[in-house]
Amino acid sequence: MFSNTHMGHTVMGRKRFIKSLLITALFNTFIALFLTQLEYGKGFAINFIFSQCLGLSICTSIMAGHLFLKNATALQHFFMILITMTLGATFGSLLGILFAGLPVTEIFQGRPALLFQLIFIGIVFGSIITYFFFSQERISQARAEMQEEQIKRLDSEKIALETHLKMLQAQIEPHFLFNSLSTVLSLMETDKEKAARMLTDLTQYLRVSLSKTRAENTTIGQEMEMARAYLDIYKIRMGDRLQYHIQSENGLKEKAIPPMLVQPLLENAVKHGLENNVEGGLITITTNSDHRKIRIAVADTGKGLGETSDAGFGLMNIRERLHSLYGQEGKLILEENRPKGLKVTIEIPHGKHNGHYR
Amino acid sequence: MENTTAIIAEDEKELRNHLRSQLLEIWPELQIVGEARNGKEALELIERHGPDIAFLDIQMPGLSGMEVARKVARSCRVVFVTAYDEYAVKAFENEVVDYLLKPVTRERLGKTVSRLKSEITSPDPLALEALQGVERVLAGLTEHKSTNFLRWIRVQHEKSLQLIPVDEIYYFKSSDKYTVVRTETNEHLIRKPIKELIRELDPHLFWQIHRGTVVNVTRIAGVSRSLTGKGAVRLKNISDSLTVSQPYMHLFKQM
Numbered sequence: 001m002f003s004n005t006h007m008g009h010t011v012m013g014r015k016r017f018i019k020s021l022l023i024t025a026l027f028n029t030f031i032a033l034f035l036t037q038l039e040y041g042k043g044f045a046i047n048f049i050f051s052q053c054l055g056l057s058i059c060t061s062i063m064a065g066h067l068f069l070k071n072a073t074a075l076q077h078f079f080m081i082l083i084t085m086t087l088g089a090t091f092g093s094l095l096g097i098l099f100a101g102l103p104v105t106e107i108f109q110g111r112p113a114l115l116f117q118l119i120f121i122g123i124v125f126g127s128i129i130t131y132f133f134f135s136q137e138r139i140s141q142a143r144a145e146m147q148e149e150q151i152k153r154l155d156s157e158k159i160a161l162e163t164h165l166k167m168l169q170a171q172i173e174p175h176f177l178f179n180s181l182s183t184v185l186s187l188m189e190t191d192k193e194k195a196a197r198m199l200t201d202l203t204q205y206l207r208v209s210l211s212k213t214r215a216e217n218t219t220i221g222q223e224m225e226m227a228r229a230y231l232d233i234y235k236i237r238m239g240d241r242l243q244y245h246i247q248s249e250n251g252l253k254e255k256a257i258p259p260m261l262v263q264p265l266l267e268n269a270v271k272h273g274l275e276n277n278v279e280g281g282l283i284t285i286t287t288n289s290d291h292r293k294i295r296i297a298v299a300d301t302g303k304g305l306g307e308t309s310d311a312g313f314g315l316m317n318i319r320e321r322l323h324s325l326y327g328q329e330g331k332l333i334l335e336e337n338r339p340k341g342l343k344v345t346i347e348i349p350h351g352k353h354n355g356h357y358r
Numbered sequence: 359m360e361n362t363t364a365i366i367a368e369d370e371k372e373l374r375n376h377l378r379s380q381l382l383e384i385w386p387e388l389q390i391v392g393e394a395r396n397g398k399e400a401l402e403l404i405e406r407h408g409p410d411i412a413f414l415d416i417q418m419p420g421l422s423g424m425e426v427a428r429k430v431a432r433s434c435r436v437v438f439v440t441a442y443d444e445y446a447v448k449a450f451e452n453e454v455v456d457y458l459l460k461p462v463t464r465e466r467l468g469k470t471v472s473r474l475k476s477e478i479t480s481p482d483p484l485a486l487e488a489l490q491g492v493e494r495v496l497a498g499l500t501e502h503k504s505t506n507f508l509r510w511i512r513v514q515h516e517k518s519l520q521l522i523p524v525d526e527i528y529y530f531k532s533s534d535k536y537t538v539v540r541t542e543t544n545e546h547l548i549r550k551p552i553k554e555l556i557r558e559l560d561p562h563l564f565w566q567i568h569r570g571t572v573v574n575v576t577r578i579a580g581v582s583r584s585l586t587g588k589g590a591v592r593l594k595n596i597s598d599s600l601t602v603s604q605p606y607m608h609l610f611k612q613m
Binding site: 067174175177178179181182183185186187189190236237238239305306307316328333334335336342343 | 369370371372373375376379417441442459460461462508509510511512515518519520521522523542543558584
């Protein structure tokens with residue numbers, strides 16, 4: 001009944017309300033028995049009526065108070081409970097007097113202390129019950145939080161494992177490898193020099209790409225070398241259709257970045273920006289930084305993304321990876337390239353990431 | 359008998375040349391009547407020349423080799439050429455479809471050629487059923503079927519046009535002539551009205567909870583109900599609260 005935080009709880013507000021009332025009624029019965037045992041009051045029947053009136057009235061008014069007071073501070077809650085409890089106790093006492101059939105006027109004239117006594121008893125027991133409910137709520141909230149925490153942890157572990165797996169698979173795309181080897185093979189017959197150049201590029205690409213599995217870290221310089229080799233291979237394969245341009249800020253060469261962040265951007269640019277585009281196009285890689293962030297952008301001149309397009313969704317696991325490595329500070333930004341195409345930018349903070357790169 | 363005719367469709371020039379020279383060497387009588395750089399050109403060539411055989415690379419810009427094959431399977435024999443695709447190869451084997459793996463070796467091409475030579479005499483081009491079998495297998499492999507739901511929202515951010523994946527959006531809320539797009543860290547304005555968005559968004563992901571509000575269900579942290587029957591939706595990680603008007607409260611009932 002207090003500070004509902006979970007969807008289920010509040011939507012089933014009515015059920016909870018009734019449940020709270022029933023628990024309170026049970027408590028009230030015990031209180032009545034207890035007071036009768038102490039030989040307080042005029043027997044069990046009267047005590048029962050009074051404790052039910054007081055208890056239910058306090059319970060109802062506190063719950064009503066909670067409905068009106070949402071997202072309040074703890075202090076506000078405390079005062080709200082204090083006020084509603086006093087009001088509830090007063091109302092409950094009067095109700096009890098009425099139900100018990102005691103002459104109201106007599107009570108006020110003869111023994112006004114009785115009313116205050118009733119209110120006092122109401123507040124004392126009311127506090128005990130409220131405390132009971134409150135700790136119950138705390139316990140269930142803590143449990144729910146713990147579960148949520150656990151789900152979150154499992155989720156992030158799952159993502160880490162999946163990306164690790166994908167990373168291993170993506171290390172060398174077999175399609176890329178076999179197509180490139182086919183080209184080398186055919187060039188051996190027509191243009192031996194070109195074949196040799198391509199084999200050199202392929203070796204360079206494989207060397208960098210494979211060495212990165214062992215190292216957890218790579219540098220921007222190394223990633224750019226790899227990009228160059230990769231695009232050179234495509235340039236030979238696609239003939240005049242591919243042009244590329246790398247614009248790298250000088251001071252960034254030695255900056256450490258997680259591996260396999262730039263490669264998927266290149267693959268995406270070639271696949272969606274070029275391969276499916278009969279005329280071919282231009283890929284531009286830019287790296288730059290300011291005092292807070294490092295940015296690596298890959299732009300193509302393909303047909304870009306439509307609003308319902310599937311393309312580019314492969315990049316979404318990079319976003320998740322950036323998120324797990326850098327939190328809010330790691331970003332993947334997709335923009336329209338001018339005059340056409342897609343520009344994908346990775347934005348990461350300077351310095352160290354959160355540790356493991358998986 | 360007339361010479362057997364063929365076309366080659368392959369987007370990489372080197373590979374196209376290589377396949378042609380290999381074919382001419384192994385099968386000098388074969389007449390290569392055309393070469394295509396993409397699926398569309400391949401289709402045009404097949405329609406114009408009506409060749410006996412079409413060598414089709416599967417991954418091509420525009421139409422894929424698979425799509426071309428579906429259109430022409432009744433009129434000519436198709437040989438698929440692919441670099442690497444263990445699943446496709448499995449599908450081909452199961453359905454007895456002709457295929458070549460890149461890099462194409464002389465021995466393998468020789469085998470295919472002799473098989474083609476014997477087949478070409480019997481007038482039975484690639485059975486459409488076989489092709490459908492291959493397509494079924496391949497369709498099962500493609501991850502998600504594309505739907506027509508919105509996947510990206512185009513917003514103006516500073517000086518550039520950014521694309522935000524819809525699953526990153528918390529909610530859309532109409533505001534005068536615009537619609538507010540709320541993400542975890544930003545608020546953008548777009549011109550597309552809520553009414554239009556509702557039609558285009560995936561209804562499993564986005565719920566309308568008010569005349570002017572559509573919320574991403576996966577971003578909801580909780581809902582509470584006030585005495586007046588209205589609800590308040592709280593969201594994960596951000597402090598915004600959204601009103602659920604009475605007619606939409608039923609959405610949260612069974613939770």
